[in-house]
Amino acid sequence: MRDGVFALATAPGRAAIAVIRLSGEGVGAVVERLVGKLPPPRRASTRRLRDPDTAELVDEALVLWLPGPGSFTGEDSAELHLHGGAAVVARVAELLLRLGLRLAEPGEFTRRAFENDRLDLAQAEAVADLVDAETEAQRRQALAQLRGDLSRRHETWRSALLDALAMLEAAIDFPDEDLPDALVAGARERLSGVAREIADSVGDTRGERVREGYRIALIGVPNAGKSSLLNGLVGRDVAIVTEIAGTTRDVLETPLVLGGYSVVLADMAGLRATNDRVEAEGVRRAGAWAQAADLRLLVVDGASTGSGWTGPADLLVQGDLVLLNKSDCPPGADRRAAEGWAIERGLETLAVSIRAEELDMLRSRLTEKATAAMTGAEFPAATRMRHREALSTASGFLDRALHAESDPELVAENIRLAARSLERIAGRLDPESVLDRVFSTFCIGK
Ligand SMILES: Nc1nc2c(ncn2[C@@H]2O[C@H](COP(=O)(O)OP(=O)(O)O)[C@@H](O)[C@H]2O)c(=O)[nH]1
Ligand SMILES: [Mg+2]
Structure with a gap:
């Protein structure tokens, strides 16, 4: 588990309720010091929240204890539902800092969820989209993406590519058999179907629109x-x-x-x-x-x-x-x-x-x-430029696999590269710098 962080998850300013969310190492102990006994897991419980050094009452709060790995981030987490005044929030934040937690970076909760395999990168982006959604169509799209509709399309293609690759590799391994010709033809057929679908998806701008x-x-x-x-x-x-x-x-x-x-x-x-x-x-x-x-x-x-x-x-x-x-x-x-x-x-x-x-x-x-x-029958394969670029790269490799290369080894290599481009949309292969860029557009507390 990573270091304990917290952030105001609701909009700053005067409101009925303000939610501070906490996640990571030591969160359980910190909440215990503030409210006494931890509430039972995932059960909303009202607690008196006190300054642990002076025992002064700071607020009466609704407390949620969400132990990992079943929480959103996959780590031990908690939520403090406070009265939504600026003074209450400021005082509780000060206590949390004093007890050793640090303020979360923008998007850090979602990033932890991604790093703990609770979400893939496209689903993490959907969390941001859902928070930003102002129209019904945006809400529907973000929610479907969060539930995996976008990722499933890429996964279907990727697994078809891996099938084609397996057929091709079998043909490469047994060059003297009768089998290979049929295998190569089967692999090509499989491949060209997927290649066409991916090429079409590159021109489909519905999701971004x-x-x-x-x-x-x-x-x-x-x-x-x-x-x-x-x-x-x-x-x-x-x-x-x-x-x-x-x-x-x-x-x-x-x-x-x-x-x-x-x-x-x-x-x-x-x-x-x-x-x-x-x-x-x-x-x-x-x-x-x-x-x-x-x-x-x-x-x-x-x-x-x-x-x-x-x-x-x-x-x-x-x-x-x-x-x-x-x-x-x-x-x-x-x-x-x-x-x-x-x-x-x-x-x-x-x-x-x-x-x-x-x-x-x-x-x-x-x-x-x-x-x-x-609108369209299928969920769009891209809802951001990042997705479209990866699809376009995959499409380029498949084009080479089908039309430019004749050496079976090179055909196989291009299929592998295409599959990798698709995986990149789920963020599994990306270096820190790419992830930094994606999550930096999130707001604090997300
Ligand atoms: N009678 C009538 N006049 C219009 C109509 N729409 C615009 N106008 C007039 O046409 C002139 C130019 O309009 P404006 O909207 O500024 O045109 P723009 O230069 O294309 O933006 C103004 O004097 C408007 O009042 C319309 O539907 N009917
Ligand atoms: Mg005008």
């Missing part, structure tokens, strides 16, 4: 009504709206929850050629953001004629939407032109305005789009 938000860009020429739509969709005045073209310059990212999914809606500078240096930088950033977005909404002022709406239209890809805006006004020539242009390219159009019914329609269409982009 759920965590980070589905990105929607409002694009169009100045005065098309982008800022008005953003304000209408989020229901407050986030962006400045004026009749002066070129009002919006920074990319204005606004978080939004649609159908339980986290969405980032971005208003930006109208895309046009300009001599104004500030506006030009805004236009450059707008273009970059729009290109990287998951969905682009081309806003066209349907009431105008000759607005130059085609300028930003090049940025649209299949699946994007063309919004024929200001439908409360008599249509101008641009509306018909944009409609025809969209039909020709198989892009969906939607007549919109800042009127409530049309905003509702737009909101529900965007909800459908976001939901479709983030």
Whole structure:
């Protein structure tokens, strides 16, 4: 067991209850000194908490004694549920330090759980995700990952790779038999199935979208009504709206929850050629953001004629939407032109305005789009860049095993390396530095 640590596990500040959690060597003895007899294991018990040197009463607390190895960290642990005042927490922390415990590092409890094999690294990340979850989709995903859904997918692939490897090694060991040809063919078949699944998973961004938000860009020429739509969709005045073209310059990212999914809606500078240096930088950033977005909404002022709406239209890809805006006004020539242009390219159009019914329609269409982009039959194989990079590396090795190498020994070696990349997602092979990086993003008490 490692040295005894403690941390405030609840948010700092005034609250009804504050929970201090303790784990590691000597925790049982420390709690005993504070509350007298240890409560029975895993049974919530109220205790008077006293300063062991002066016997002064410090608080009345609910105490949980959670002996290892069945605890979250796998070590002897305890929880002190205190009255949530700053003075109470400060005094108890001071006592714990005096009794020889140290303040835990960020993520240290989860790291200990990982190091004691209570969780793999992807599950440990899920603990952080669950704490950070603000939407239903984020909560569901984090919980499933914590329960092992992500790790199981990689484990299935890894074990298929090891099967293929075993077949191949059998063929290498008995080069004179009849058996090997069938074995090699069997191994290849096994391998190419897994390789295809892993390659597909590298391009699947659902998991990261759920965590980070589905990105929607409002694009169009100045005065098309982008800022008005953003304000209408989020229901407050986030962006400045004026009749002066070129009002919006920074990319204005606004978080939004649609159908339980986290969405980032971005208003930006109208895309046009300009001599104004500030506006030009805004236009450059707008273009970059729009290109990287998951969905682009081309806003066209349907009431105008000759607005130059085609300028930003090049940025649209299949699946994007063309919004024929200001439908409360008599249509101008641009509306018909944009409609025809969209039909020709198989892009969906939607007549919109800042009127409530049309905003509702737009909101529900965007909800459908976001939901479709983030749901799927299987749990995603990656919910972070770290996972995707490992999958991509594995995919590269399998590609070489299948297509580049002919020497069976080298084929086998590439399969082994691919399997190792998958294991890395569970964190079993990683050096301290990688683990440090993962756990440093956690907060204290987690
Ligand atoms: N009639 C009408 N005017 C609108 C609508 N949306 C925006 N406008 C007006 O169009 C002008 C430009 O709007 P704004 O949102 O700033 O456009 P942006 O430059 O694309 O951000 C403003 O004067 C708005 O009041 C709409 O649905 N109907
Ligand atoms: Mg604007």
